[in-house]
Amino acid sequence: xxxxxxxxxxxxxxxxxxxxxxxxxxxxxxxxxxxxxxxxxxxxxxxxxxxxxxxxxxxxxxxxxxxxxxxxxxxxxxxxxxxxxxxxxxxxxxxxxxxxxxxxxxxxxxxxxxxxxxxxxxxxxxxx
Amino acid sequence: xxxxxxxxxxxxxxxxxxxxxxxxxxxxxxxxxxxxxxxxxxxxxxxxxxxxxxxxxxxxxxxxxxxxxxxxxxxxxxxxxxxxxxxxxxxxxxxxxxxxxxxxxxxxxxxxxxxxxxxxxxxxxxxxxxxxxxxx
Numbered sequence: 001x002x003x004x005x006x007x008x009x010x011x012x013x014x015x016x017x018x019x020x021x022x023x024x025x026x027x028x029x030x031x032x033x034x035x036x037x038x039x040x041x042x043x044x045x046x047x048x049x050x051x052x053x054x055x056x057x058x059x060x061x062x063x064x065x066x067x068x069x070x071x072x073x074x075x076x077x078x079x080x081x082x083x084x085x086x087x088x089x090x091x092x093x094x095x096x097x098x099x100x101x102x103x104x105x106x107x108x109x110x111x112x113x114x115x116x117x118x119x120x121x122x123x124x125x126x127x128x
Numbered sequence: 129x130x131x132x133x134x135x136x137x138x139x140x141x142x143x144x145x146x147x148x149x150x151x152x153x154x155x156x157x158x159x160x161x162x163x164x165x166x167x168x169x170x171x172x173x174x175x176x177x178x179x180x181x182x183x184x185x186x187x188x189x190x191x192x193x194x195x196x197x198x199x200x201x202x203x204x205x206x207x208x209x210x211x212x213x214x215x216x217x218x219x220x221x222x223x224x225x226x227x228x229x230x231x232x233x234x235x236x237x238x239x240x241x242x243x244x245x246x247x248x249x250x251x252x253x254x255x256x257x258x259x260x261x262x263x264x
Contacts, residue, residue, distance in 0.1 A: 001225065037229055038229055038232050039228070039229030039230055039232075040229070040230050040232035040234040040235070040238070041232060041234070042233070043169050043172065043173060043234065043238055044234045044237075044238045044241075049165070056227050056229075058228075060140070060228060060229075061140070061141055061143075061144070062140060062144065062176075062228050062229055062230070063229065064142060065143065065144030065147070065172065066144075066172070067146075068144070068148055068151070068168075069144075069151065069165075069168040069169050069172045070168075070169065071146060071161075071165060072164065094148070107171070
């Protein structure tokens with residue numbers, strides 16, 4: 001898991017992601033990213049669910065149930081996968097924002113890492 | 129307060145319903161967030177274990193002053209080697225279970241990690257009874 005500080009609206013723009021749920025807390029601060037298909041790992045290693053985004057290619061109800069159990073509020077489905085209406089309803093019922101991007105996991109991780117690096121460089125320059 | 133939920137083996141579309149219901153209940157009761165999270169993770173792992181490995185089971189949830197008590201009794205193949213089942217990374221999950229994102233061998237170890245007391249009684253060919261306690 002990578003630690004950073006980014007608003008959800010910025011994240012959505014970087015990934016050109018489609019918002020699937022009616023709720024979209026654009027000012028929500030994201031600190032951690034968890035990229036995996038292994039829900040067992042999400043359950044075992046998520047510590048700050050409220051500020052973690054789960055990025056996965058697994059688009060089934062267990063993805064959302066897992067997110068719910070560890071308090072993850074944002075789930076991004078990669079590779080533009082088809083997502084059932086029931087899945088969107090389950091996300092909405094549990095206050096989870098569901099996004100979808102056409103990018104593959106590798107591209108998503110690459111874009112996010114580049115953004116984090118750029119922000120760190122800017123911060124370094126600012127502080128002299 | 130106590131509640132019992134039936135869990136159907138192999139039914140992944142319903143898996144997590146019981147844990148979700150209990151989590152919402154614990155929130156309503158105003159329990160501390162860390163306790164709710166521990167209970168939700170342990171119950172969900174136990175629920176997934178029944179769906180993944182057993183034919184059917186019942187999850188009984190109870191709150192008494194100072195403690196959350198959960199017992200999951202299933203009819204299923206049982207666990208031939210308990211010590212191995214508690215080893216992180218060991219799994220007998222089918223490919224169907226793995227397709228759902230589970231079967232990483234973290235189920236029982238993660239239940240142990242999130243609870244204050246745990247016991248397992250199992251009989252090969254009959255089933256397993258898992259009980260755990262979370263101190264509030």
